[in-house]
Amino acid sequence: xxxxxxxxxxxxxKRWEEAGIFKAADNDASRPKFxxxxxxxxxxxxxxxxxxxxxxxxxxxxxxxxxMEGYNVLFPIGFDAFGLPTENYAIKTGVHPRKITDDxxxxxxxQLRRVGFSFxxxxxxxxxxxxxxxxxxxxxxxxxEHGLVFRDTALVNYCPSCKVVLSNEDSQGGKCDICxxxxxxxxxxxxxxxxxxxAEKLLQGxxxxxxxxxxxxxxxxxxxxxxxxxxxxxxxxxxxxxxxYTTRPDTLFGVTFMVIAPEHPLIDRYEAEIANMEEIRAYRxxxxxxTEFERTQLVKDKTGVKIQGLEAVNPxxxxxxxxxxxxxxxxxxxxxxxxxxPAHDQRDYEFAKKFGLDIIPVIxxxxxxxxxxxxxxxxxxxxxxNGYTNKKDSIARVIQELEKLGVGEAGVQYxxxxxxxxxxxxxxxxxxxxxxxxxxxxxxxxxxxPLRLPPVENFEPGSDGESPLAKIDxxxxxxxxxxxxxxxxxxxxxxxxxxxxxxxxxxIDPHNDKELADPKKLKYWMPVDWYNGGMExxxxxxxxxxxxxxxxxxxxxVNTPEPYAKRxxxxxxxxxxxxxxxxxxxxxxxxxxxxxEYGADVLRTYVLFMGDYGAATPWSENSVKxxxxxxxxxxxxxxxxxxxxxxxxxxxxxxxTIKKVSSDLEEMKFNTAIxxxxxxxxxxxxxxxxxxxxxxxxxxxxxxxxxxxxxxIWEKIGGEGFLSMSSWPVYEESKTVDATVxxxxxxxxxxxxxxxxxADCQKEEAMKLVSQDPKIQAFLEGKNLVKEIxxxxxxxxxVVK
RNA sequence: GCCGCUGUGGCGGAAUUGGCAGACGCACUUGACUCAAAAUCAAGCGGGUAAUACCGUGCCGGUUCGAGUCCGGCCAGCGGCACCA
Numbered sequence: 018x019x020x021x022x023x024x025x026x027x028x029x030x031k032r033w034e035e036a037g038i039f040k041a042a043d044n045d046a047s048r049p050k051f052x053x054x055x056x057x058x059x060x061x062x063x064x065x066x067x068x069x070x071x072x073x074x075x076x077x078x079x080x081x082x083x084x085m086e087g088y089n090v091l092f093p094i095g096f097d098a099f100g101l102p103t104e105n106y107a108i109k110t111g112v113h114p115r116k117i118t119d120d121x122x123x124x125x126x127x128q129l130r131r132v133g134f135s136f137x138x139x140x141x142x143x144x145x146x147x148x149x150x151x152x153x154x155x156x157x158x159x160x161x162e163h164g165l166v167f168r169d170t171a172l173v174n175y176c177p178s179c180k181v182v183l184s185n186e187d188s189q190g191g192k193c194d195i196c197x198x199x200x201x202x203x204x205x206x207x208x209x210x211x212x213x214x215x216a217e218k219l220l221q222g223x224x225x226x227x228x229x230x231x232x233x234x235x236x237x238x239x240x241x242x243x244x245x246x247x248x249x250x251x252x253x254x255x256x257x258x259x260x261x262y263t264t265r266p267d268t269l270f271g272v273t274f275m276v277i278a279p280e281h282p283l284i285d286r287y288e289a290e291i292a293n294m295e296e297i298r299a300y301r302x303x304x305x306x307x308t309e310f311e312r313t314q315l316v317k318d319k320t321g322v323k324i325q326g327l328e329a330v331n332p333x334x335x336x337x338x339x340x341x342x343x344x345x346x347x348x349x350x351x352x353x354x355x356x357x358x359p360a361h362d363q364r365d366y367e368f369a370k371k372f373g374l375d376i377i378p379v380i381x382x383x384x385x386x387x388x389x390x391x392x393x394x395x396x397x398x399x400x401x402x403n404g405y406t407n408k409k410d411s412i413a414r415v416i417q418e419l420e421k422l423g424v425g426e427a428g429v430q431y432x433x434x435x436x437x438x439x440x441x442x443x444x445x446x447x448x449x450x451x452x453x454x455x456x457x458x459x460x461x462x463x464x465x466x467p468l469r470l471p472p473v474e475n476f477e478p479g480s481d482g483e484s485p486l487a488k489i490d491x492x493x494x495x496x497x498x499x500x501x502x503x504x505x506x507x508x509x510x511x512x513x514x515x516x517x518x519x520x521x522x523x524x525i526d527p528h529n530d531k532e533l534a535d536p537k538k539l540k541y542w543m544p545v546d547w548y549n550g551g552m553e554x555x556x557x558x559x560x561x562x563x564x565x566x567x568x569x570x571x572x573x574x575v576n577t578p579e580p581y582a583k584r585x586x587x588x589x590x591x592x593x594x595x596x597x598x599x600x601x602x603x604x605x606x607x608x609x610x611x612x613x614e615y616g617a618d619v620l621r622t623y624v625l626f627m628g629d630y631g632a633a634t635p636w637s638e639n640s641v642k643x644x645x646x647x648x649x650x651x652x653x654x655x656x657x658x659x660x661x662x663x664x665x666x667x668x669x670x671x672x673x674t675i676k677k678v679s680s681d682l683e684e685m686k687f688n689t690a691i692x693x694x695x696x697x698x699x700x701x702x703x704x705x706x707x708x709x710x711x712x713x714x715x716x717x718x719x720x721x722x723x724x725x726x727x728x729x730i731w732e733k734i735g736g737e738g739f740l741s742m743s744s745w746p747v748y749e750e751s752k753t754v755d756a757t758v759x760x761x762x763x764x765x766x767x768x769x770x771x772x773x774x775x776a777d778c779q780k781e782e783a784m785k786l787v788s789q790d791p792k793i794q795a796f797l798e799g800k801n802l803v804k805e806i807x808x809x810x811x812x813x814x815x816v817v818k
Numbered sequence: 819g820c821c822g823c824u825g826u827g828g829c830g831g832a833a834u835u836g837g838c839a840g841a842c843g844c845a846c847u848u849g850a851c852u853c854a855a856a857a858u859c860a861a862g863c864g865g866g867u868a869a870u871a872c873c874g875u876g877c878c879g880g881u882u883c884g885a886g887u888c889c890g891g892c893c894a895g896c897g898g899c900a901c902c903a
Contacts, residue, residue: 763838
């Protein structure tokens with residue numbers, strides 16, 4: 018039998034779909050459930066990328082295996098379709114984003130079908146459909162209702178090219194995540210989601226989930242919890258305290274100055290009393306011009322200005338100390354003010370050196386003349402803290418003292434910031450809020466959802482960073498639902514991350530027009546058992562969606578706090594040249610070209626065989642050919658079928674392979690699972706024949722990876738029903754071991770020979786057999802045998818002198 | 819600077835977690851088939867040697883009968899965070 022993929026692949030895809038075998042059954046209590054989730058694609062005009070294939074193939078294989086193991090499997094797909102590329106394309110071509118999106122989804126769906134993925138196509142969702150974003154808006158209003166939505170005027174990251182405000186997540190490194198232009202700072206009133214309120218829950222929740230360790234670590238870093246204390250310094254002679262946050266309150270006796278951020282409100286309050294206000298104003302202006310990126314990058318040179326006329330008082334020893342403003346302190350973290358301990362903090366040290374300030378060591382160790390000392394040591398120059406050597410104890414002691422004096426308390430801080438939740442763009446979910454001159458900010462009533470995107474002809478955003486919706490009077494002008502007076506709608510839309518923050522819930526009940534999803538079905542399917550996706554989504558999408566899910570849990574919509582029980586990630590597919598695939602480098606591989614030339618089964622096999630699933634691996638056309646060769650040899654097995662139940666020579670190999678493939682697939686070691694199937698194939702070829710029973714086992718093991726070919730073989734040998742729905746092979750442990758094993762024999766730790774021993778053979782017998790080996794005898798000639806080491810089935814080591 | 823990960827043939831990568839390093843695949847070499855090429859099949863394939871010996875998992879040292887694997891110290895690369903107080 019030849020592997021005629023062009024004929025058989027469409028045939029089986031059609032049969033699977035007609036029979037509906039991949040449809041999930043809601044609330045089926047008769048079998049265990051498995052919810053496998055892959056990150057739904059953004060349907061770009063370019064179509065599918067080989068990266069998509071790799072990302073989906075892992076859970077595709079697991080889902081197919083689960084079905085064969087008797088699970089009720091939910092393996093859905095959809096489209097995360099709001100976003101800038103579509104809108105930009107609309108601006109360029111004049112075609113409506115709705116039309117572009119629909120066309121791209123059709124294209125994507127067809128491509129996904131040609132790869133033979135076993136998605137449940139009845140549950141496809143599209144985040145840009147009204148029936149879907151109605152519920153995105155609903156969740157937003159629920160958050161509003163629970164005080165998690167707020168407006169604030171803030172310096173925001175603004176991309177002058179995309180003309181949008183970006184979240185911190187989208188502007189990492191001072192570059193726009195979408196177009197890579199430099200970000201500038203702009204003052205704007207924007208919407209925020211109070212994600213920081215969930216910082217602790219998001220951190221704690223990580224203890225109950227099975228994420229790859231690096232994924233967990235990245236989230237922990239992102240949340241960035243630190244423990245320390247808040248301390249109030251009195252401003253000398255005034256009813257004013259300067260509140261700071263520190264992780265080392267026990268170094269309070271080493272404080273020689275204070276630093277506040279340039280934007281700190283203290284300055285505005287005492288404008289009249291600050292002698293050098295002109296100088297300070299100039300410094301503030303200078304800082305405002307810099308982007309946050311510049312501010313954090315120009316770390317070499319500390320700048321700042323001493324505030325003339327204000328002094329702080331150290332609450333523990335009453336010492337008066339100067340206050341500076343400097344841009345190395347950020348308004349966005351802690352309280353925007355610090356106590357400076359130059360002896361033990363490198364930044365404070367550099368600042369003190371530059372401005373000629375005192376440096377008082379309070380921890381023994383290091384060379385204070387050269388650099389700040391951040392290590393451990395005995396406390397000195399610190400009154401009641403002197404003599405402490407353990408930092409935990411000294412911190413506990415000083416916090417006790419601060420609390421007694423009423424000038425401070427223990428506290429925690431998170432690096433994570435609130436989520437800037439808006440875009441000044443057309444192609445996004447309208448924010449369901451009304452601005453009323455009488456009532457202020459009023460939410461759109463739930464009954465009025467969805468708040469639809471109005472038809473627009475010009476998608477260009479306003480030059481002042483305003484949304485295109487602001488130009489549509491019929492959309493903007495409305496009546497206030499509270500007082501009935503004339504009011505205006507919010508014209509910002511939600512950021513692209515909104516729709517993907519809850520999509521996995523909608524798959525569970527995609528056509529429900531009463532609720533986000535039926536609670537019974539939610540309870541049945543959630544949590545997602547296994548979620549696979551890219552490392553690039555570990556800190557944004559993953560954190561956002563966990564936040565939304567925790568919130569939905571708190572208001573009783575879902576019944577688990579954590580949405581994903583397990584999370585894994587695939588590695589990138591690099592271009593054949595080893596560089597990241599990109600259009601400009603011309604090293605992009607189109608998966609459809611591969612399907613066309615080699616078939617979907619070959620493509621599926623290759624992306625899983627090409628290397629460690631979690632690692633970045635370059636594409637190799639030659640290796641694709643290798644996979645093609647492999648499947649063609651498998652197709653040829655049909656001709657080797659002979660009468661019988663088992664082939665004794667192959668029995669152990671079969672049992673071993675079932676065991677290895679079963680466990681390797683679970684551990685995402687797809688490359689070694691396929692290698693094991695290749696080895697088994699080599700074994701069968703060497704033997705020259707196999708039984709129908711054995712061929713059935715073989716194609717069952719390969720079926721999740723190369724299902725079209727395996728179904729075809731199954732049909733050819735008279736199998737009934739779909740192989741994809743047959744039972745997963747089982748092995749017997751006792752049959753996975755050979756009667757004899759080849760064991761290496763070392764002399765003084767060096768390999769000198771190999772002997773064949775009965776499996777699990779006793780030491781005495783093993784030694785006897787080893788000593789009969791002439792090669793080994795030669796090495797023992799004239800030497801004293803000092804020690805014999807024997808590890809059954811593994812190694813013999815003879816120590817001689 | 820901090821945190822995490824990774825260094826194994828010409829290449830992608832294996833190694834039951836301390837027990838025969840290089841499974842499996844690619845590339846390559848030789849042979850068969852062919853007028854020839856492709857495809858296919860067979861054999862070989864870490865370095866070294868005529869064959870042994872010997873040398874080999876980034877580098878240096880250690881533990882052990884035995885180290886790719888464990889410990890200590892470096893070096894290089896990748897990813898994340900970053901004037902975070």
